[in-house]
């Protein structure tokens with residue numbers, strides 16, 4: 001019979017990696033040996049583990065410093081926030097870079113665990129942390145650089161890859177973040193950036209991702225939580241806030257109004273942990289409001305790119321309309337506008353979404369401005385009498401993100417801090433700890449669940465895996481067959497290990513030994 005002639009062709013020996021649809025060269029190579037003669041045929045890539053990623057992250061640190069001018073210009077151009085506040089975002093990103101990879105390397109080290117139960121004593125047990133896989137990261141616009149950067153660094157340091165969707169109000173800052181990561185040498189496919197609005201976000205949650213990391217508003221968070229639950233994937237939620245500031249009678253009246261004002265109006269009040277409710281002890285209420293208003297009037301509203309600007313515009317017309325509606329509602333219910341409340345006349349022709357920083361007095365909890373997230377430059381102030389009332393008012397809220405206390409009595413402040421429903425309580429300062437990534441950020445109630453920063457934040461990007469090895473192949477005590485002997489053994493074990501009476505425990509020893517396999 002004639003043999004069939006097969007075309008022989010050239011062997012295809014391109015050893016590059018295929019990642020994200022691109023052919024990519026690796027750094028480390030390995031030889032493929034021919035089984036016919038044992039000689040190398042060609043080299044293929046030995047794809048690296050987290051080591052290569054760490055190198056890229058240390059290059060990223062250099063890039064952030066070198067390109068800070070372009071970064072702050074992009075953030076300010078997209079959000080209108082003052083340049084100084086854009087620098088805050090770069091500093092926070094750098095702090096995250098310093099902390100997260102190094103901390104993850106320590107925290108997520110695998111460890112041997114010795115089991116204390118006598119029957120399991122000889123097993124070798126290890127706990128390892130495994131990344132989820134692909135994380136879908138959905139971010140807001142208010143801190144468009146530092147928030148996603150913190151999440152990205154945690155996700156990457158824990159070994160995940162990320163598909164990042166920035167807010168539709170800050171797409172270019174999101175894309176710049178992606179550019180910085182690729183320029184730092186992160187391998188293709190490790191971080192992907194997709195821009196678009198909520199529909200893109202919803203498509204991402206429905207795609208083949210293994211975890212969602214969401215920061216944004218409560219309604220979106222609830223929708224994403226439902227979609228993630230349908231798919232059976234975990235979703236961490238960093239949601240809104242309505243932070244109280246409690247100003248005690250012994251507060252420093254020279255600095256407390258300045259601190260409260262900064263906490264309320266920084267980033268045009270568009271912070272999840274902006275001060276949104278101020279409770280002042282009755283004795284100093286009037287003096288505090290007077291100083292607060294004086295400090296407020298000194299602020300310069302305008303384009304954040306101008307060096308003199310202290311307060312930029314709101315992000316969009318809908319946000320501005322919502323804030324104005326809350327002011328109107330408060331006034332309608334009896335609040336007094338101490339200062340602000342209008343668009344600055346000087347900027348009327350700008351077409352921008354500006355609003356003067358606004359101090360409101362005579363407010364109460366029937367008003368939306370004291371109940372719902374405002375996310376604007378509004379400082380509503382209410383008097384209180386006695387610490388119990390301050391606690392009751394501060395905790396009378398569906399959110400529980402942050403809180404601040406202004407006082408000279410530090411021991412009293414610490415005791416008060418323990419009574420407040422919040423994830424972070426600051427005394428004589430506010431907000432700052434988001435830039436200290438060793439502290440965990442997160443809240444309670446409608447402010448969300450799942451944490452970011454700190455050890456608890458890193459742990460949300462991994463799941464624990466336990467590997468238990470029994471070196472003996474002998475049958476184990478709990479296995480079949482059962483029967484009276486096994487029952488006798490089980491009974492003796494309960495007495496011996498957990499009984500209170502020493503004599504009875506001693507008597508159980510021979511029964512237990514007799515039954516052991």
Ligand code: NAD
Nearest residue numbers: 139140141166167197198201202216217220238239240272
């Ligand atoms: P948002 O909820 O409107 O949008 C957040 C992100 O979700 C955006 O990228 C948006 O495109 C996306 N999105 C919208 N609908 C979606 C859907 N159905 N499925 C998937 N993704 C969807 O919030 P925002 O206005 O961008 O941000 C402001 C809110 O974020 C405020 O409530 C603020 O308190 C909160 N926030 C919380 C923290 C925190 O750490 N807790 C930090 C910053 C901001």
